[in-house]
Amino acid sequence: MEHVPAPLLDDAAVGRRDRERLARRRARLDAALAGFGEKGFEGATVDEIAERAEFGKGTLYNYFQGGKDELYLTLFEDVVIGGLHRVVDATLATASVATPADVRSAYCTFVEGLFEHFEAHRPQLMLFMKDGDRMMLDPDKAAFFGGLFERLIDRVAVPLDAAVRAGTLRDLPARPVAHLLMGTVRGFLVADDETRCAAHPRADVSPFTTPGEAASFITTVFFDGLLARP
Amino acid sequence: MEHVPAPLLDDAAVGRRDRERLARRRARLDAALAGFGEKGFEGATVDEIAERAEFGKGTLYNYFQGGKDELYLTLFEDVVIGGLHRVVDATLATASVATPADVRSAYCTFVEGLFEHFEAHRPQLMLFMKDGDRMMLDPDKAAFFGGLFERLIDRVAVPLDAAVRAGTLRDLPARPVAHLLMGTVRGFLVADDETRCAAHPRADVSPFTTPGEAASFITTVFFDGLLARP
DNA sequence: TCACGATGTGACCCGCCGGTCACCAACTGA
């Protein structure tokens, strides 16, 4: 494996007017990735990806020596993990955890950000959410994949941990809570996607029409709990 | 698709002393399914499954005309959905929702039951949890699969709905909550499994050593919420 | 013991798909 960033997507240290060529390539690959999403990693053929991206198959192999795997992992790192970190940057990184309301609203905004990011890149992200677990079956991919995800969880857990220490949150271990939250959002998005896209849609998975409503639902459950308060 | 129950697993309406032969077959198939779990649906070859189950490949095709797909769906219905319904039977079906403590403990027992069921059939269930989403890409499988799951969710939602009506629980829609709970448990189990089995284990996903502790963790988050109470 | 149906089998077939490589085209500098 030993995933080496492909020059194709590496636009740092690149000559001036090559910029736009690189941008076009990126766009074409992103489009190809969307096609990926409909079929899953194993379902999509390299021929098809190349065709959608308007690349020759050989060209793809020029840039991704590691073949289909490296293509997949590169796009994963770029689109999925990169996007998630940007959501963390925008919502959690600078959040105050001084009061319960602060923590609550920081994570509500965070979850809302996740939903919006998802809306904007639905097919690409769906692919990785549905295929992600299968990747873990391969030790090499699992190491790469797991490492990236762990770093994300670390960042999500930071404000939780601070809030627990400050006594704002119940005394629960921060990282498991972060995992639980991310897993829950993921499960919600997958179920919701199936509702919208499946031949036989599931009923009533999500009656929420905006990212804000859905985020508020999850945040309410997580922070306030299901039990009615007097 | 039109999944017709294979006689191989259909032990109703079967002659007296064929019983034990059927039982042996079932056991062999279950063993084969465990092997399935290590590789995933697409990763496991029919040759390998047949070998593990000590069947000839042709014999498998005698019983599962639908081929690998039907084999998969039959085992799914039998092991996964059947097992989950048994957990619901044992914990939620007869639960009282009269007081907050009743609802809380019913679902805590339910989640604990899910964890125990999982412990007992780890490889088989892991297979379906990790592959489940990919199945939804095929409309036929999605219909079969989704229908079974929806009926399960219906049952999980019943006590929630009753409790909401009784004012015991916060006024949230019961089915989405049921989906959220099941998705959360699933996410937790998958992450936990990766911690135990992956080449590079994830740290601190679950510091819990017994099903009871893990169930208590999830139940606390869901019912009491993360926010500290005075 | 033989005949016949039912059950079980694995060698073989064939389509599919990831990966390769010999070739081509476009640009560059002389």
Place this chain on the structure above:
DNA sequence: TCAGTTGGTGACCGGCGGGTCACATCGTGA
């Protein structure tokens, strides 16, 4: 205009794996 270099291509290859089917084996009843 031509030689050299870089970037791009898709026809082809090889293996892999789902599915088939002609044959073997077993159980049974005459």
